[in-house]
Amino acid sequence: MRVVIAAGGTGGHMYPAIAYAKAFQRHDPEGQILFVGTGKAVEHNILSQEGFPVESIHVEGFVGKSLLDMFRALWLLPQSLWRGIQILRSPKADLVIGTGGYFSPPVVCAAWLLRIPRVILEPNAMPGLANRLLGPLADRIFLAFERARSFFPSSKVRVIGTPIREAFILDQPPALPEKVRHLLVFGGSQGAQAINSALLEAMERSEILRTSITLTHQTGVKDYERIRQGYEKAGVQVDVHPFLFDMPKELMKADLVICRAGASTLAELAAYGKVGILIPLPHATHNHQELNARAMEQLGAARMLKQSDLDGEKLVQEIEHLMTDIPGLHTMAKKSWEARKVDATEHIVRECLALVHP
Secondary structure, three states: OEEEEEOOOOHHHHHHHHHHHHHHHHHOOOOEEEEEEOOOHHHHHHHHHHOOOEEEOOOOOOOOOOHHHHHHHHHHHHHHHHHHHHHHHOOEOOEEEEOOOOOHHHHHHHHHHOOOOEEEEEOOOOOOHHHHHHHHHOOEEEEOOHHHHHHOOHHHEEEOOOOOOHHHOOOOOOOOOOOOOEEEEEOOOOOOHHHHHHHHHHHHHOHHHHHHOEEEEEOOOOOHHHHHHHHHHHOOOOEEEOOOOOHHHHHHHOOEEEEOOOHHHHHHHHHOOOOEEEOOOOOOHHHHHHHHHHHHHHOOOEEEOOHHHOOHHHHHHHHHHHHHOHHHHHHHHHHHHHOOOOOHHHHHHHHHHHHHOO
């Protein structure tokens, strides 16, 4: 079986796709998996690490763009659709999976024209424009949040959670920390300058943070040198990386996490029963990260801090509050573990196989 997955741009799109790509391989070791992305370096870096081939498609987004950029994106659509048809024909795909984002429509529409079974995944509480437009063309629509159901034809919808890699699936929750000893910070696969700067300022401000905890910080490639040098000038020992490939290992070590609120990030936190200080990306499409973060906060599994309120002093307050309220931290960790959904990947694969072989 040949499966084509439209997933690119960020780790948040690719890592859930990698989870079910590997599940397909377990079910069909002789099958072929091909990713279709945008040609960004992060796609090549992640997928080469995971052992999957990727083809690129030239397409651009509409949302939040200038009028000129929107016309350019519209002009590219016929070319990207034709490219999608070429990819799916040679050799012919048996299944197409769209993960949302502006790179999905050409591939899913090409599958519809070629009458190839197609599914879409919507990991956010507020569905993106691409998936809402593709809903009528899909055979199955997999959702992570129940509140997204109303945007799609109900007969096609399955609410199954966010797919996570097998390495994140534990039989029992990690031991609850006696105190906060290790902090993990990351702003998504490409980093987040606002989080990086606030964390650097927080470490400079707080003697408690400098002397009582160890820290692993994923900065993103573009901000790596600035933050590394900033810690060095401040005389602070921090394990700084442009990118972390082994996130299961890093999450296992962490007693507290500071991060964005993408759907895959939240699913991975819950899979390990970890507590997060969530700082949603303020310019995320339809504000979906804030909606994701509020959903976790309402469950009692995380704390949300808006980027508009973010600075070193506020971040110190949030971290030190959780450091001094260990019973409260334990309660949040238990709520996080209760929010986990680890069968999403197998659910998707079983339903997809039934579509291909009814």
